[in-house]
Amino acid sequence: MSVTILIHSEEHVRNAAEWGTVFAESLDAPIQPIAVGNDCEVLRRHAESILDAKFKRQNQGSTKVLALEQDLDQILDCCSEIGSRVLVILHADQHESWQKQLFEKSTFPVVWLCPAAAPPVDESHLVGGFEANVKETNRLSMRLLGMRPSTWASHSLPPIDLELAQRIDLVRRAFDRQGSHPETLVLVPIESIDRSDVVYRTGQLLLDHDFGTSVLLVRDGQSIVPNLVTRFRRWTDSITPPLTRSQRLALQEDLESGSNPSWEFLGLISASSTLAAFGLLQNSAAVIIGAMLIAPLMTPIMGAGQAITLGNRPLFKTAFCAIGLGFVGALCSSILFGAFVLLFDRPDLSPEKATEMWARCNPSPIDFCVGLVGGMAAAYARTRSHLSSALAGAAIAAALVPPISTAGLQLVFGIWAPISEGRPVIGPLLVVFINVLTIMIGSSFVLWLRGMRVRSQKDRRRQDRWESRAIVVLILVILLVLVAVLNAKLPS
Known part of the structure; x- marks a missing residue:
């Protein structure tokens, strides 16, 4: 000093x-x-x-x-x-x-x-x-x-x-x-x-x-x-140098293009959901992991995180539409796959036989940590070219598609009643909701640290208010969901 x-x-x-x-x-x-x-x-x-x-x-x-x-x-x-x-x-x-x-x-x-x-x-x-x-x-x-x-x-x-x-x-x-x-x-x-x-x-x-x-x-x-935020940013910059201008632009273009809804995106998410549904019915962790690897849902969630750091409302809306399309596509694909299975057989989906499925019906505070850490790891890997292979591991940790497939299968098989192992349909959807929000916050934080932030004073004054509101709303929603999950865990 x-x-x-x-x-x-x-x-x-x-x-x-x-x-x-x-x-x-x-x-x-x-x-x-x-x-x-x-x-x-x-x-x-x-x-x-x-x-x-x-x-x-x-x-x-x-x-x-x-x-x-x-x-x-x-x-x-x-x-x-x-x-x-x-x-x-x-x-x-x-x-x-x-x-x-x-x-x-x-x-x-x-x-x-x-x-x-x-x-x-x-x-x-x-x-x-x-x-x-x-x-x-x-x-x-x-x-x-x-x-x-x-x-x-x-x-x-x-x-x-x-x-x-x-x-x-x-x-x-x-x-x-x-x-x-x-x-x-x-x-x-x-x-x-x-x-x-x-x-x-x-x-x-x-x-x-x-x-x-x-x-x-x-x-x-x-x-x-x-001042504390600035000091913390300087400390992180001393550990890992921030992105150069060309790297920031390349990453921004990559996330923006990946956050646009498209037929290719819908096809991949549908295939991933179908594969996850098959793994859930077979109670196969290996097949479920394979479904996570091809799921493209992480990119629009990170795009929404980048939109928050840059105060980019149009990008946030686009990414949100892509997330919504991916969710609907994955849910519909798992429902169709379950309906197809019912034409030939009715599998045993009891907690003893379908442990992979029921494991995603009981959200806990740990799910908040999984999404947050997974989002931070994915965002950091995305900013470091030599660590790009770690993105798949982050997607596995986040586990977005299997809970959607679980909800779709339980809908089509008529499994509604809550049991001690968890809440059908509602539990898996809550896990997805938790993961999406925490990944968004975690990736936004890491992208900001890596230099993806508003540079000009004029743009900062114009966008800071929306950016602050978005972060506050997301954190409040996460806290409300956490309180609801904790209340559900308390003994009656």
């Missing part, structure tokens, strides 16, 4: 030398300078020659200055790779718009610094923004500087009944009065990056307003839950 400092000019090199050591000592972290801009090799070499000696103690050795283009995603990806503990942006007028975007988009703790002089030497030169936010200000100032503010620029936020421009002007005048010493630093925690937020708007004006005082805007990255 390091203190990452962005450098745009020679002046920034001097500022980084002064302020970088303060942040690094307080955070007890090494320093990673980054020269930012097109054709910045000269700046990188100059910065390295100056900062190598300056940061020798903090970095416990030589300091290497990286060079990156002025690209938001590239900067944030680099911060993720090097493990940034805090991202330091040194204010530059000509790059202010870009720096503002980076400050708002960063998922890391980020500071936006306009250094008018050297860092404060003691607490008498550190001024807090708003005393009303004393707890957060003290926490951030101790973390970054190792000291607490001695005074406050403003004791409270301005009255809300004033116009926004009047509120900002009132706060700025209060801040101006604190610029009496060249080594004074005004620290302003930013909790909201909304344009109408008076604290954030005032902080931006202070960065532009030269009044002889250094200004430090501090944003603590994402809120707790998104």
